[in-house]
Amino acid sequence: xxxxxxxxxxxxxxxxxxxxxxxxxxxxxxxxxxxxxxxxxxxxxxxxxxxxxxxxxxxxxxxxxxxxxxxxxxxxxxxxxxxxxxxxxxxxxxxxxxxxxxxxxxxxxxxxxxxxxxxxxxxxxxxxxxxxxxxxxxxxxxxxxxxxxxxxxxxx
Numbered sequence: 281x282x283x284x285x286x287x288x289x290x291x292x293x294x295x296x297x298x299x300x301x302x303x304x305x306x307x308x309x310x311x312x313x314x315x316x317x318x319x320x321x322x323x324x325x326x327x328x329x330x331x332x333x334x335x336x337x338x339x340x341x342x343x344x345x346x347x348x349x350x351x352x353x354x355x356x357x358x359x360x361x362x363x364x365x366x367x368x369x370x371x372x373x374x375x376x377x378x379x380x381x382x383x384x385x386x387x388x389x390x391x392x393x394x395x396x397x398x399x400x401x402x403x404x405x406x407x408x409x410x411x412x413x414x415x416x417x418x419x420x421x422x423x424x425x426x427x428x429x430x431x432x433x434x435x436x
Contacts (some may be wrong), residue, residue, distance in 0.1 A: 301431055303418055306424075313358065318416075321351050325395050325428040344395050352384055359426065368432035380428040383419055390415055 324347050328340045359380045363373055390412065397403050 299431060301429055306429055308428055308429060309362075310420065310424050314427070315354070317351070317355070317364065318419065321347060321387070321391060322394055325391075340395070344391065347389055348388065352388070355384060355387075356380070361402060362427060362429075366428070369430075372428075372430070376426045376428070379422050383422050383426065386415060386419060 310421060325344055328343050332339050332343070360377070361383045363380065365372070366376075368376065397408075
């Protein structure tokens, strides 16, 4: 018998099992909700300019604002549902909630900047691409932490 077996028998959490995190599910959820959906939201002004009525800024603003409100409500409600159902402690869950709200604000800022650019195909410079790439990387990194499901502990 080793020292570790004696320690396990005398510990307070005898009989508990820590289940590993399903990293594939976590990564798939990150790529779908926080990779594809923001890309669609960010491409929406370009689609509205290309396929919508020409020189109709009211249509563009209405479409982007409506999609932005729907995206914010959907992302917030699904993000909060995921955070409330994960297996993290209360302090970590609070940090995850703050991170979710900050990343939603950052998406609103980036969406507003894309709407302000008159012709994104011609007016973007290298610094703009660096800014958007950095913002996207920060978003995915923080959302990866926000969506962390935690390790499940069960009595078995």
